[in-house]
Every structure is written in structure tokens, then in C-alpha cells.
Amino acid sequence: MAHSMGFIALLSLLSFAPLCFSGNTLGGGHLYPQFYDHSCPKAQEIVRYFVVEAVAEDPRMAASLLRLHFHDCFVKGCDASVLLDSSATIRSEKGSNPNRNSARGFEVIDGIKAAIEEECPHTVSCADILALAARDSVVLTGGPYWDVPLGRRDSKGASLRGSNNNIPGPNSKFQTILTKFKLQGLNIVDLVTLSGSHTIGNAQCTNFRQRLYNQSGNGKPDYTLNKSYAARLRARCPTSGSDQNLFYLDFVSPVKFDNNYFKNLLAYKGLLSSDQVLFTKNDVSRELVKKYAYNQELFFEQFTKSIIKMGNISSLTGYKGEIRKNCRKVNAY
Template sequence: MLRMGRASATAGVLRFVRAFALCVATACLLLAAGMPSPVAAQDPSKLSLQYYSKTCPNVEHVVRTEMECAVRADTRNAALMLRLHFHDCFVQGCDGSVLLDDTATMIGEKQAEQNVNSLKGFDLVDKIKEKLEAECPGTVSCADLLAIAARDAVVLVGGPYWDVPVGRLDSKKASLDLANSDIPTAQQGLLTLIAKFWEKGLDATDMVALVGSHTIGFARCENFRDRIYGDFEMTSKYNPSSEAYLSKLKEVCPRDGGDDNISAMDSHTSDVFDNAYFETLIKGEGLLNSDQAMWSSIAGYSTSDTVNKYWADPEAFFKQFSDSMVKMGNITNPAGGEVRKTCRFVNT
């Protein structure tokens, strides 16, 4: 459960609950009236499985070959590519904007709070893009590259396969402001997370499945210090039976310093994409506050049953994860764009 804290904090939570309930009620009225949700206005209809069938038929082979090499060299590369795709889609849609470097006139999304010290894998993207440009110049977008590479990353560490619709365009700009506001953070609780996913057209079931990607990868000490020391007002509590695990985390992440020290988000099988992550939540051992929030309830909202389901039935998790990845990948940028020659800069 989430810890409520002082009376003033409780009042603040209640105000947010009322605002969130009003938001949900408004969305229900819009849907009942046949009006589109905010994301529905973005048109993913141009995406298809055959988009490159004539212009670059070997696109998936090229990406898969490079991803196999990268994951064989370091399994953590799988989580890096999956995270890049997620952070890309949550800002302006899946448009490759997260890959843009800063310029004299633009500060890119790489400088956002959730990206600046922990988002990696850009060199691997550059390598894959170079191979694609040699195979079929000016054809495959960086946004599609990320979508395909994320799928291959999951498969290569034991996760499910899904067909990736393609045809996205690369944005000509990035948004630092949206990156700072729209990407979920490690400290946020259940209601805030539900709201952030809903804004992208993703429901609570999608959210739990997608957060299940934390079955692979690592987090920096800076992002879980509040949880292990209980310094954050709304931080969920560790299960007392997890004292040994908690002590180990405190060795990795001291109260002062060590921000860049890392710990696996799935303490059981960090290099395999499976459903073991959900067991850590049931045991109260979610590394991030946002992880443990999946095993909580507040103001009538609960995702604990979904966590239980995915821990009991790995096939159900794999299917929903695949479906939710396609759904997230269908969030396109209505502003359109181009096919960048290099993923770090717009075409000149």
C-alpha cells in the first residue's frame, strides 16, 4: 500500500483523486458521445506490416543481426533499446525525437530529468542506422528502427515476439518540456501513473504489462534511494520480511553519494524477459516506488489483481505485453516529419 503521511499530504492526495476522477468521468462521457480521446486524433492508419516490402525488404534482418551482436556482447543492451522506444513514444508519439542531439537552437529530450543520466544505447542506434542506410538509403525512419529493435531486444532475452507495424516518420524537433512532464518517474504513485498512461491512450492493463518490461534492466541508485530509506512522503513501504534484500540495496545505494550505482529491477532473473518481476512486487520488493505502486490500491483503483494474474500466468503476460507494445507503437506524431539520414540530427 502507499503510505499517506501527514494530514496535509492526505488532503493533497484527496484533491488529486477528485481531479483524476473528474478526468476519467469526462473521458467516459466523450467516449459515450462518440468523440475521440486525445490520442485517437493521432492517425496510425499509415502503419502497416508491408510498408518496406518493396523499398527495403531486408530491414528486419538488418536490425535483427545488429541486435543479436549487441545483446550477445551485453544482455543489458536489450533493456536499453526497449527503454529508448518507450521514452520516444511517450513524447510527441513514436517519432524518433528522443534521439535528437542538442543544437544551437534546441535543447533535446536527452536532457530531460528521466533521460539525462540514464538513457543509453544511442551508439547502438547509430550503428544500426548506418547499416540500414547502406542497405536502402533514406528509406527507414529512426522511429521504425527503434520499434523493430525493441521487439528484437525482447525476443533475444526470452520474451515474446510480435509483428511490428511500420511507416512512422521522424520528427524534425524534440520537446524537453514534454519529456519532463509526460514520462513517468520512479517516485510516482498509482493514480499519477494511471493518468500518465491514460493520456497516451493506454489503460491500466497496458500500464502493468508495459511496466513488466522491468523484468530486464537496471536502475540507478538516485532513482530508488527514496524508497529504500523512506525519505519520500508517498513512498510505499518495503515488506519487513525483505530486510535482507533491503540491506543489500543500502550497500549498493548509500544515503549520501553513489547516485550512479545500479541494481537490477528484477532481483531474480535480470537478464531474462520473464514474469519473475511480478513476484518481486507481491513480496514487496519492487525496486522503484513506481514498480511497487503496481501492487497497490488507492481511492478505489487497484492493479494488484493484474499483477497476480501475470505472475500466475506467464502466457497471459506475454500476450498482453505484445498487444500493449503494438498499441503504444501506434501512437504517432500528427505533425508528421521526415526520414532522417542520421538519427541524431534532422536532414539539411
């Protein structure tokens, strides 16, 4: 009975997925894909060029750029606060637990920003560059294309505390993750769909070690982790040391944006606890994992809706914020 209820709830949620959610922007404006058509017509072309170059040089960069957009939006909204370095007045989000020693791609964004500033000075925000780079990273690795709503402006501050508190951790419980998504105006469909970003990228040994050796404090591995898969992971992720060793989030097709992430969850081969709980801890999310595992087209279609919705979280528009000249620091007036 619980499963059928979950399925009905799922259907109603899926039908309520606005294509362009621009209700919670700040500053009176709204985002739309044509924002730079006249003021900087080559902006998207420049972003794409740099992303293609960066991913050709380092295939991991696609996942890193997508992750930056996510880690930006969940802290104070999609305002490029994640890009700010520490200064006399700013404690950088780069030092937070979710970002320290793992957030990367900042130099790629720097390169894009410098080229765009040369083409059309003081016009394109760092926040919009992040949103475009995330889209291009998905497309480049085989995922769906979407028109990115544009017109965000950049924040004049960062929130180290927000970065530590708002971004779900790799060992978070299902309800904790869902609550953090709901606080951003995202629902359970958005949660499962956007988790599908883990179809590309890597995680460090330190992020899933407890699943291999001591999931519940009883010295035993996570019972929801496939035993042969766990044995393979233990070979390169010992009880101590090797913290930075990298493992594919989707070992089947690690650099291809597809639905194998969801197929892995069905086989109890999700790398992170925060991945596997989508299949083991909630009826609605379990049904959605199954749907995406069997239907990549459905996953792609919903992914574009959910990431557009995420990209609209508390966006600064109009006269709010600023257009940073350098993405790493606020403008000097």
C-alpha cells in the same frame, strides 16, 4: 467487495485490448508490418543483426533499447525525437531528468541506421528502427515475438519539456503514473503490462534511495519494501554517494524477459516505488499483477498488444515529418 469490483473491471479491460491500434496516427496513413517488404526487404534483418551483436557485447543493451522506444513514444509520439542531439534550434530530450545519465543505446541505433542507409537510402525511419530494436530486444531475452506495425516517419523537433513532464518517475504515485498513461491513450492494463518491461534492466541507486531511508519524509524506509531485501540494497546504496551504482530491476532473472518481475511485487521486492505501487495502491492493478505472476503466457500475450498500442501513439505518417538520414539530426534541405 472492492476486490471483486476491481476484478470485474479488470476482465472488461482485458477483453478490450486491440491488437493493432492505429487510430491516432497523423498524416492520413496507417502502420502495417509489411511497409518495407518491397522498398527495403532486408530492413528487419539488419536491425536484428545489430541488436544481437550489441546484446552479446553488453546484456544490459536489450533493456536500454526497449526503454528508448518507451521514452520516445511518451514524448510527442513515436517519432524518434528522443534520438535528436541539441542544435541551434533543438533542445535535446537526452538532457531531461528521465534520460540524463541513463538513456543509452544511441550508438547501436546509429550503426543500424548507417547500414540501412547503405542498403536502401532515405527509406526506413529512425522511429521504425527504434520500434524494431525494442521488439528484437524482447525476443532476444526470451520474451514474446510480435509483428511490428511500420511506416512511422521522424519528427523535425524534440521536446525537452515533454520528456521531463510525460514520462513517469521512479517515485511517482500510482494515480500520477496512470494519468500519464491515460494521456497517451493507454489504460490501466497497458500500464501494468508495460511495466513488466522491468523484468530486464537496471536502475541507479539514486532512483530508489528514498525508499530505503526516508520514503514519506519521516526518516523511515518504505513499509511496503521487504526488510531483508531492503538491507541488501542499503549495503550498496548508502544515504549519500554511490548515486550511479546499478541494481537489477528483477534480481531473480535480471537478463531474462519473464514474469518474475510480477512475482517480486507479490513478495514486496519491487525495486522502484513506481513498480511496487502496482500491487499496493490499486485493486485492479493488484489483480493484474497476480494474474501475470501466476500466468506468464497471459503476460506475454497482453504485452504484445500493449506495446503495439504504445507504438502507435501519434505516429507521423504520409507526408508528415521526414525520413532522417542521420538519426541525431534533422535533414538539411
